[in-house]
Amino acid sequence: MKLEKRDVDVRGQKPNNVKVEKTTSNGSKAQSVKVERVSKEVIRTPDSKRPASVPNGHPKLTSLVKCNDPTRDKIRELLAEAFVSVSRETSDDDRDEVKNILDEVEACDPYRVAVTVESALFERLGPSTGTHRAKYRSIMFNLRAENNTDFRRRVLIGLVAPERLPDIPPDEMASDARKQENMQIKEKALFDCERGAAPKATTDQFKCARCGQRKTTYYQLQTRSADEPMTTFVTCVNCNNHWKFC
Incomplete structure (x- = not known):
């Protein structure tokens, strides 16, 4: 038998057409059989739109996954509504440090x-209608509060x-602005508490930054270690502004 191969690709690729001839021992040709091999052509179509992926590699969900528990599903819906709004809130925020993480x-x-x-929450606290109902309400309130975008x-x-x-x-869990307000309230309460226990004196040595007047009262306390200067607490008689310095 004699095999004759034609159209061999010089680059090592598989030939498209192969002709095979069979001969008998007396030299007569038998029926020739032509075998055609069709190379596979990879057709690339435009990539279909794929769901965006998140940093951990999972594709983004396009809808909320529910667990067939009406109470739990309602909590998931409220949380999803809050988290979906974060992108817009970040874009609208005036602070550069917030815009930079958009x-x-x-x-x-x-x-x-x-x-x-x-x-x-369910794994840790159990049902939201159970003994930890108040904790659920506190967390949900802070996550959904309109002015608590930071949390x-x-x-x-x-x-x-x-x-x-x-x-x-x-x-x-409070917002950054609320934390600042709470800090100021605590400082004022401490200021008033210390002021009531210490003798006060009147002086015109201190100028109020708020109203510009110099009519003030002040007192001094040792708020730090003994070798540190005393802290002076000043109150403006005109506008009731408070400040302190060491």
């Missing part, structure tokens, strides 16, 4: 985070792990 926020999956948070953004991007939420006290 790409990180948009890469997150609000629906997946909502499911993760609800599942973590829900931290949860969305992973700075606050869902498993930690039951352990965070309410004052730490």
Whole structure:
């Protein structure tokens, strides 16, 4: 038998056509058989639109995953609504340090985070209608409060792990602005407490930064170690402004 191959690709590729001839021992040709091999052509079509992926590699969810429990599903819906709004809130924020993480926020999956948070709360606290109902309400209030964009953004991007939420006290879940207000309230309360226990004197040595008047009262306390200067607490008689210095 004699095999004759034609149209061999010099680059080592498989030939498209192969002709095979069979001969008998007396030299007569038998019926020739032509075998054609068709090379496979890879047809590339435009990539279809794929769901965006989040940093951990999972594709973004396009809708909320439910667990067929009406109460739990309602919590997931409320959380998803809060987390979906974070992208817009970040874009509208006037602070540069917030705007700079817009790409990180948009890469997150609000629906997946909502499911993760609800599942973590349920695993740790049980049903929201049970003994930990007040804790559920506190967490949900702080995550959904209109002026608490900072807290829900931290949860969305992973700075606050869902498993930690039951352990965070309410004052730490407050917005940055609210934390500042709480700090000022505490300082004023401490100021008033210390002022009531110490003798006061009147002087015109201090100028009020608020109204510009110099009619003030002041007192001094040792608030730090003994070798440190005393702290002077000053009150403007005209506008009741308070300040202190060492």
